[in-house]
Amino acid sequence: MFAEERQQRIAERARSQGRVDVTALAADFDVTTETIRRDLTALERQGVVRKVHGGAIPVERIGFEPGVATRDAVMTTEKERIGKAALAELPDEGAVLIDAGTTTARLAEIMPGDRELTVVTNAPLIATTLAGHAMTTVLMVGGKIRGRTMATVDDWALRALADTFVDVAFIGANGLSVDRGLTTPDTGEAAVKRAMIAAARRVVVLADHTKVGNDCLARFGSLADVDVLITDTGLDADAADELSAAGPRVVRA
Incomplete structure (x- = not known):
């Protein structure tokens, strides 16, 4: 071995x-x-x-909770495959939400520049990545930037999201399980992720297989809230079937 x-x-x-x-x-x-x-x-x-x-x-x-640089160096191949698979969930035009995270960032890096999309994000790094796309309108959710994850959180972010409605939200998670649903270590980020779910017509969660079975401090949604879970082939078929039975369509990239 x-x-x-x-x-x-x-x-x-x-x-x-x-x-x-x-x-x-x-x-x-x-x-x-x-x-x-x-x-x-x-x-x-x-x-x-x-x-x-x-x-x-x-x-x-x-x-x-590991910082962005640490998390970005882990499961890189799997995250790239997940990002590519997530392209299939992008609308040809309309509005999408992209949550802060190292896996959602892989989607932003390869998003096509020939679609008329409005992207709302709470991640300055993702906003910077997409700002150069001529046909993409980028809206940055304000708020306090949480240094460990480079995500905007707190009241300003929640107020902006309360008045937002998008076609698809691409959301990350530190943990997900049938029993606890979607979880993350920080309560401020949990509140923002919860608001993102409420703001979207469809919810797509991007999470590598190491997140499955984890339960973190703050719960921000259930698997029933998720339309599609995109993970990697490290998740075995039985676990995928168990998650699918709880709500989402499971894609193993």
Whole structure:
């Protein structure tokens, strides 16, 4: 087994169990404890886990949220595939919302410039990416910029979204599950995401498979609120069927 594959399995186990133990992992994967410690160090550098005595805890379980640069370097190939698949959900013309996030940013990077679209976003980086499209009107949702995610939040953002109605909202999530629905670590961002769902005719969630099964602090919607979930092939067919039964059409890119 390659180190990358083992690390992915360790990350998935940490998220499902809430903690992983070095000794148990070494026995299960038939490697030395030093190898597992190196795996955990690599995962910690990626912002996936936080090392603790004897093992590690997934960052979602301890209220720690990786910054944009850290998240942008993780699951890059999967995020690019998700972004490409999301192009199929873009209208030929009309208005869309694009939530802040490293996966939604992949969609913005490859959006066609030959459609008459109005894009509303709470992400300065996404607004900058799309500002050069001659046929695209970009509306920036105001508010306080949250440094960790570079998203605008709080009352100014909520007031703007309350008077907004779009054809499609492309939304990111830190966690999603059948039991808890859509979640994120920050209550301010949860409020903005909730307002985005209310402002859209259709809701498309972009989330790689590592987000599935995670439950973060703040819930901002249920799977029944989602029309399409676009994830990657790391999500197995049984899990996809379970999510689909709760509401959304699931696309594994």
